[in-house]
Amino acid sequence: MSIYLLIFLLVDVFIIGALMPLIFRHAYAHFWPEKHEQDKPHMTAAVRERLLHDSEVKYQKVLDHSVDVLERDLDKSAEQINSLVTRFAGVIVGDEMERYRAELSKLHKQAEADMSGIKQEIVGHQAEIEAKYKEELELERQRLISQIDTKLGDAVGSFLIETLQHNVDLGNQADYLVAMLEEHKQDFIKEVAGGDAKPAK
């Protein structure tokens, strides 16, 4: 051990020995303080009563004022809350209504589209039925016309044959005309001879 270290230790022991009494004194004063005379109350009961009463009055005033302020704030807050609630409710209801309208519009459009499709289908079906009906009608008409033409042709042919008697050829009437002349030849001869031939009517 060096001499210096020894000296340093001896000095430390000295300093610690000087500081210890101070530490004890201050610890004692701190944990067990001495009572002084000026800390004791020096007012009377009346003063104290009046001070208490004044304090109560002031406290009551402050309290009343605080209550008023609080009530006003509360009313104001309630109004604001009501206003906000109303506004929020309006916004919510508006949004809901808008959503409801949009949904309704969408459904309406969808229904219209569906109805339009149905209408188109109905129209198409109707047109198809009409076309079919017309076609059938036309076929039936043509059949009837053909039947009538045939019948009428037969009737006219029969009538003409029965009426004209001779085997008349409507395309080449020469034979028919000569036959008619032959039939009335005597009338012509009588006419040439100046007789009273009766014309065959």
Next chain:
Amino acid sequence: MLNLQNNIYSPQDLKALIMEVRRYGRWFAQTSVKTHVTGTASKEPLAISEAAVALIREVAEQQPLSQKVIDELIKSLEALEAASPRITITLAAVPGNKLKKVLVEWCRKNIDSSILVDFRFNATILGGMVVQYGSHVYDWSFRRQILAARGKFPGVLRNV
């Protein structure tokens, strides 16, 4: 007495024939004078119808052709035009030459050899013919026969 060819059947045909023979007569006279004066025959024959040529040729075969003969021919034709009986036949359409020939042949064979036939047409008679001869009218048209028998048509229609 002249015998008319069957292609000269109507009064108009006969009138045209007379005019052509007259024209031929004038041409014949002029040509005769020219031949007599110049001594050369005309090389250009007169353009006339075949019927007129046939008639003049027929006359020329019987006797030599002269102005007098031609004048007599014209007179005969005019007499024929005045004296020939006439018949009017109305048909439903314009008759063809074949039909005309058949009817004219029949009339000349059975009624009179010089008869003149006037053909007319009227579509409303539908068919058959209407013959007018002298004061008589013979209606053999289809229209008259059909109208006369129109009461039978419903019966015929029912039977079809």
